[in-house]
Amino acid sequence: MTSTLADSPAAGADTGPGRPGRRPVPVARILHMELVKQFSAWRVRLLLLLCWVGPGLLVFVIDQQSTLPSDTLFGRWMHATGWAGSLVVLGVAGTWVLPLVTSMVAGDVFASEDRLGTWRHLLVTVRSHRRIFAAKALAALTVIVLLVAGLALSGVVGGLLAEGNQPLVGLDGHLLGGGDAAGEVLLAWLCALAPTLALAAVGLLGSIALGRSPMGLLLPMLAALGMQVAQLLPLPVAVRLALPGYAFISWNGLFTDPRQLGPLLIGVGVSALWAVVATTLAYLLFLRRDFTNLNNDGAGRRTLTLGVLPQVALLAASVGVVAVATDSGGSGITQAKVQRSLATAFAHLYRFQQAEMRRPTVSEAQLRTSAACDKSEGLGPQEGPGNDWRCTVTWNVPGYNATAQAVYQLDVSANGRYIADGDGPVQVNGYFLIVDAGQPDPNPLWQLDGNVDLLDG
Incomplete structure (x- = not known):
């Protein structure tokens, strides 16, 4: 039963009117099954607990200390306003937590079937590669959004309980009232969701292409680490903005007056593009995977042609488009x-x-x-x-x-x-x-x- 045969009417795949075969399983039902799998895993439960409780406790405890993390963006204002704590959490999360979350969830959603040897059972039950892919991708997306929401809300609650709804000092020294600060903090977390989804799409791709290999699980973390290292290098502005991880940084522009929206919009747009392209590549690899060979738990040489090369081309195209559209050169710091x-x-x-x-x-x-x-x-x-x-x-x-x-x-x-x-x-x-x-x-x-x-x- 190859990937082509599994989706054919002869194999009992999706059937149209007048075609013999079993009625296909709805995506909603498969999604429910995948969500049960996700929330049954101890690591996902632990991540949910840590993301929904940990940041609030950490912010509250730090607020009780005399020494603040002044080397962290907005850390020096944690004694002045409750809104600073959530932004400190966001700065740390973009560096370490969100890449880890995407690795643990998206990087394992397909590979877990390889480890357990349950692909044949799943394919016989569902009989549609497309529905399986859609359900698994949506399940991973749901869990990741819940984890990000937990990080954001927990940090806000912890900060407000410790310091209250006081004005927040922006990056250019202007004051944001409680309502304005709340809106900007929420928008900053929404902007950080874009590069998180880009890393999640990379995780889906690695989970399909590398199967049981630990590298599939680590791929989002390695990609995030590579982008962080790149941001430390004296790269031209166009290259810096064309990396999807830049949106983890460019939310800073929301806290200036006027807002510095150019880098932020480019970062979010590039992240969204990477998420779409990587998800599409993962889908194409999944459709072409041979599930009849038990020794083959990945996509083989297609990993290079459908996984790596298109993303390299996307990065090159993004650099070119950003360079032409912004007419930017050098470091951008004059x-x-x-x-x-x-x-x-x-x-x-x-x-x-x-x-x-x-x-x-x-x-x-x-x-x-x-x-x-x-x-x-x-x-x-x-x-x-x-x-x-x-x-x-x-x-x-x-x-x-x-x-x-x-x-x-x-x-x-x-x-x-x-x-x-x-x-x-x-x-x-x-x-x-x-x-x-x-x-x-x-x-x-x-x-x-x-x-x-x-x-x-």
């Missing part, structure tokens, strides 16, 4: 962009600092903030990532006919995110606390996070 971003963030946070110290409200027009930055002390090209950016911020002191300056050391990553460390004066940004009426408060200007739009001309 001196002018760094200066503009830091000046904007400083102006927003200076007003926030003044409000904490109960001083008169000032406007950004009154501050007239500007920044002058140089890389490597002005030697070499003034562009690109690195921890050797040094900036001097200048602003007009409200109420006085004078200007003031503050110095920052910047560590700019290849994806545009940077951390600015204050280097004086002490009363402005040189110490992590500000004291007002004997009461110490965190100094928002001591360290600040920012984001350079790689596509902003």
